[in-house]
Amino acid sequence: MTELTPTLEAIPTAPPVRNHLVRTILRNPLGLYAVIVLALVILMALIAPLLAPFDPNELHLDNVNMGPSSTYLLGGDSVGRDILSRLIWSSRNTLIGALIGVSVASSIGMIAGLVAGYYGKVLDAVFSWVASILMALPTMIVLLAVFQAVGAQIMLAMVAFGVMLSPGFFRLVRQQVMSVKNELYVDAARVSGLTDWRIIGRHILLVIRAPLIIQASHVAGIAIVMQSGLEFLGLGDPKSSTWGGMLQNAFQSIYNAQLNLLWPGLAIGLTVSSFMLLGNAIRDTIQRTSTARVRRPRKVGAVSTQDPAAATPPAETLGAPLAAASDPDVLLAIRNLTVGYPKDDGYTEVVKGVSLDVRRGEVLGLVGESGSGKTQTAFATLGLLPQGGTILHGSIALNGEELVGLDENGYSRLRGTKIAYVPQEPMSNLDPCFRVGYQLVEPIRAQLGLSAAEAKDEALRLLKRVGIPQPERAFNSYPHEISGGMAQRVLIAGAVSCRPDLLIADEPTTALDVTVQAEVLDLLRDLQAEYGMSVLLVTHNFGVVADICHRIAVMQLGRIVEYNNATSLFDHPQHPYTRMLLESTLEHSVPRPYHLAERVTE
């Protein structure tokens, strides 16, 4: 089991997983600031009776509209109450109000969202309608109506406010649940015999937890603003002090004691902004971890974990020697190419000194497993490395012209005319908004300078050439109306439309069915012979290589370990890695004997 041991040993002992989120938030300066402010405000609210020097409703006639003094640290309001004491007590009342709003909104929204998302159908339709109606109602007017009906009870108003804001939670949870519901691990849990509620509790809540906290944090901020607004309008309970109520009081004596406006305003501003910042900090953290989590370690991700020293670097490439760079027979000469992606210190190299030749009129296969750097080599040649990808050193020469260091203009002159590209996923390389014909005609017009009618004729001729039975119909179709095999033929037609010298095909048949694959390979072989172009074919499939390639380069961990013509490579593989790969193919396995089935049934 060579696959297991080295990888597992390379992983450091189990990283602390549970505190991951909290720690990253605290490392974010804004997140840290928000957490500190909120912690202080909450602490203040909790121990308000201990902190406040005076009763918040006690009138001190010596303190009416007075500025700060040694007895009354922040002065007094228009009826002589101590502002500091009121500020402290207000934090308690304001936070309780916000808490009620958030709890009501999140519990209604979450439960309705879970049910609607998980069970769908009628419940989903009904809940979505209710949510839409609630969202259409103006919140402030509903709250004013509530005050009319039940009187000045700010806590009851916050319940109503929670109901009004629940659609936000509902839509968030519903959408998250719908996307998680179809994950394979939820199917696996269902097959394991878990009940629906267990699945929701274990799998779905785990995923929607973070977005819920973000939403709750934002809603808490909005709730404080809303509540303060209502209090400011004089709709609050005059007996309990809140920041909004203090603001209203201070506003009445704005000409006598301007400073009194500052304190509640500051408290509201700091608290609300901290809630918002906390929400943003959590969102940033989650986005960062989710992008860092490479779902499929292909292309870039896979190699980064490999320690270059651990990989056994071959002393030199086995097989045929390279031609001299000046050899006119060589179309593409790659010499000592190194491609890296930036990391904390320096670069992670994914291609480590690759040298190869593509001769005129030959098909070169670049074979390797995921993370071998084969696609990176192809993309480097196309000048299309993903973001961050850098050619660290080496040279790529096409027809003797150096490509490394070429600017975007230089490349766009080459791509389409000299170099063409056939991708792995035909469907994602056709724009679903435009007809197939338009996508073919535009580049032909741009590159060959034909008129619209001539370009259309040319496109139809190409579609016929690549074996599409009704070219006219395919020409007028949208990409979703044609099959994957057909889409790949269209892309091949586009690639050869300008008679390129070099065609780079990245796993061109991997996404196709095996019968379609055989047809597409036949087509590529025919076109290659007809146009006399060179092909650089990137693939992991030795069958495909055997079918079409003249020469083969085998890549492992960013290096070419063996480079030879096809028959020699298959008959006498030199490098142990090549031998291992060829032995892994299941072509000559014998059917399994039946002994076990007999033993069990006996």
Added chain:
Amino acid sequence: MTTTAPSAASGALLDVSDLVVEFPMRGFRRPPFRALHGVSLDVRPGECVGLVGESGSGKTTIGRAVLGLIPAQSGTITFDGRDMAAMSRRERRDLSDDIQVVFQDPYTSLNPAMTVEDILSEPLIAKGNVDRKSARTRIRELLDQVRLPADAVSRLPREFSGGQRQRIAIARALALSPRLIVCDEPVSALDLSTQGRVLDLFIDIQEQTGVAYLFISHDLSVIRHISHRVAVLYHGEIVESGECDQVTARPEHPYTQRLFMAAPVPNPIEQTKRREARWKLMAEQAAKNEGSAA
């Protein structure tokens, strides 16, 4: 054991007969899409039945219907003599002791937020009567069975490679000692070298435990390697079935012949021969079609 036709249902563990599955289409009064047109097959205890077909042939649909993840329009699925369509949700859940699954994509079939221990204890918890200690012991046994080190328990799926994740998924499927595992393209997402090792693990486990596999794949060489019997699916119908050697080496149905000829051999000389044989076959079949049409 001379009877090999999949319809020989005597002693079958899983028996699917005349299975029809339809999917509703979007749009008012549009007829549903029929993914399976009356499919019949059976799996005997300890046996691996390979189900091969191209995309859209309905092979995954059969697997999901057997797992109870999608309803059948008509036809019966019998497991160990019990009709699964007639079962209540609770009974169907209890059957999870016996039928398990390994999915294609090892990157999405494991919850990224759960540790390996949580993942593997899930089926045990679902049964409810397992205490912590015996669950731990069982998890260690399972990891040993799929040849992962015991200290893997506290790690997250993302710390493992594709092949290792698929081993975790296999361990989860084995947790309740099932009698049938539906394997839905379990090695398609893996690298060539890993693929061979995971297939051998499947074979080892089958020979040790006697579990039966319904093994779904588009890859003929994989199917040939692991199956005792093979069924070929085309447009929602089984066009050919029988002993692995017979179906894969001497296919009779024109589609099966085309399918097997299309798979490239990893050897340039043999592949040239196969390619020419395929062209010849295609020409013959085209001529025959024209003849029958005229």
